[in-house]
């Protein structure tokens with residue numbers, strides 16, 4: 470079996486995000502790039518997280534050719550592959566439907582720069598990628614465009630969130646940070662406050 474260490478990390482972080490409530494039922498997906506081979510280890514499509522084992526993860530090329538695994542890769546593999554192609558420094562991609570951040574994605578509103586940590590974590594505000602049918606190549610191209618050359622998080626209109634990192638760990642951290650920042654922003658608005666921005 471290829472990439473035992475990567476599989477271990479991908480599975481551990483997947484189960485963690487499920488337990489933390491950022492992944493629900495079978496929604497959300499996560500991948501990590503093997504730098505040397507350029508292959509992607511990704512979660513399988515529509516498979517219960519609590520039953521998932523290391524061998525259930527799927528190894529694909531950036532063009533979607535399956536190299537190893539019995540299950541189908543995540544239906545959003547094109548999103549992951551497009552990001553790895555566009556941003557060569559990226560090693561980990563996380564896609565969630567976490568509710569506070571996704572609420573902003575439903576309103577097609579970016580998450581403005583309201584917290585000091587957002588500058589470091591995401592490179593500033595979090596943009597919104599245009600709506601695209603889930604699983605389509607446009608999900609990937611829209612996210613790549615929204616992320617540009619520097620951003621590490623984007624909302625996906627009427628869908629969810631994508632975070633990326635130079636390590637999988639950083640991409641996972643950012644998935645938590647986006648949800649927290651969206652929660653703070655929502656709370657400020659819902660209590661009649663006026664958020665202050667510094668971008």
Ligand SMILES: [Zn+2]
Nearest residue numbers: 497564628629
């Ligand atoms: Zn999704």
